[in-house]
Amino acid sequence: MAFVQFENVSLAYQPGGQTAIENVSFKVDENAFVAVVGPSGCGKSTLMKLVSGLKPASEGYVYVGNREVTGPLGIVGMAFQQANLLPWRTTLQNVMLPLEIVEPFRSQQKRQRCEHEAMARALLAKVGLAGCEDKFPWELSGGMQQRASICRALIHKPRLLMLDEPFGALDAFTREELWCLMRDLWQSEPFTAILVTHDLREAVFLADRVIVMSPKPGRIIDDRLVDLPRPRPLELCYSEAFAEHVHALRCQIGHARQS
Numbered sequence: 544m545a546f547v548q549f550e551n552v553s554l555a556y557q558p559g560g561q562t563a564i565e566n567v568s569f570k571v572d573e574n575a576f577v578a579v580v581g582p583s584g585c586g587k588s589t590l591m592k593l594v595s596g597l598k599p600a601s602e603g604y605v606y607v608g609n610r611e612v613t614g615p616l617g618i619v620g621m622a623f624q625q626a627n628l629l630p631w632r633t634t635l636q637n638v639m640l641p642l643e644i645v646e647p648f649r650s651q652q653k654r655q656r657c658e659h660e661a662m663a664r665a666l667l668a669k670v671g672l673a674g675c676e677d678k679f680p681w682e683l684s685g686g687m688q689q690r691a692s693i694c695r696a697l698i699h700k701p702r703l704l705m706l707d708e709p710f711g712a713l714d715a716f717t718r719e720e721l722w723c724l725m726r727d728l729w730q731s732e733p734f735t736a737i738l739v740t741h742d743l744r745e746a747v748f749l750a751d752r753v754i755v756m757s758p759k760p761g762r763i764i765d766d767r768l769v770d771l772p773r774p775r776p777l778e779l780c781y782s783e784a785f786a787e788h789v790h791a792l793r794c795q796i797g798h799a800r801q802s
C-alpha cells in the first residue's frame with residue numbers, strides 16, 4: 544500500500560449538501576513530494592484536512608501509513624500561509640511546541656528537555672535562524688517567521704509534511720529562497736510531502752508529481768509526473784523542460800476554469 548491513499552473520497556461540509564470534493568482517488572508513495580494545484584475553491588485545503596484527519600470523509604476511505612484515518616494524526620507536520628507563531632513565545636519556544644504535545648516527546652519532556660532544546664537549536668541553525676532563538680515573532684521578518692514555522696512543522700520528525708500555501712504571502716525572492724530551503728530539508732532527511740499551492744512554478748520546482756483538480760466539486764483531472772532531474776538548482780526554472788511543465792499545467796487549469 545502507498546503511504547497516503549485516497550479511495551473514492553467525497554466530502555460535503557453540510558450533510559446532504561454540495562460536495563467540496565467528489566470521488567477522489569490517488570496514492571502517494573513514502574518520501575515522495577506531491578503538489579496539488581487547481582482553481583480557487585476546488586478543494587485543495589479540503590484535501591489537506593482529510594489527509595491530516597481534521598475532517599472525516601463523507602464517502603470513501605483515506606489511509607495514511609497503512610491505517611485508515613479516523614482522527615487527527617500525530618505523524619503529520621503542518622505549515623500554512625500565515626506562520627501563526629504564538630506571539631508570547633520566543634522563536635525557540637515556538638519551535639519546541641509540538642514536542643510538548645506529540646508522543647513520545649511529550650512523555651520525555653522533563654527528562655530530555657536539554658536534548659529537545661538542542662534539536663530545536665540545530666534545526667533553527669539549519670534554516671539560517673541561528674541567533675534568533677530568543678527573539679519573539681514580531682522581531683522576525685515574514686520570511687524568518689515562515690522559516691521558524693517550517694522548523695515547528697518538522698521538529699517532531701513527522702513522516703508526513705502538509706504544506707498549505709506556505710510561501711504564498713512572501714515576496715518573490717524570499718519565496719525562491721524558501722523553495723531551496725524546503726528542497727534541501729527534504730533531500731537531507733526525506734519525508735512524505737504534500738504541498739497545496741497556486742504557484743505552478745513552485746509546484747514544478749519542488750514536486751515529483753503535480754495533481755491537478757477541477758473546480759467545484761473538486762475532482763482530479765490530471766496527475767502529472769515531473770521528471771526533472773534532482774538535485775534541482777533554481778536555474779532549472781529558466782529551462783525549456785521546466786517551462787513546458789508549467790505551461791501544460793496552466794493550460795489544464797485554464798480549460799478546467801472555463802468548463
Ligand SMILES: Nc1ncnc2c1ncn2[C@@H]1O[C@H](COP(=O)(O)OP(=O)(O)OP(=O)(O)O)[C@@H](O)[C@H]1O
Nearest residue numbers: 556557563581582583584585586587588589590759
Ligand atoms: N468549513 C467549511 N464549511 C463549509 N464549506 C466549506 C468549508 N471550507 C471550505 N468550504 C467549501 O469547500 C469548497 C472547497 O474549499 P477549499 O478551501 O478546500 O478550496 P481551495 O481549493 O483550498 O481554495 P483556495 O485555493 O481559494 O484556497 C469551497 O466551495 C468552500 O466554500
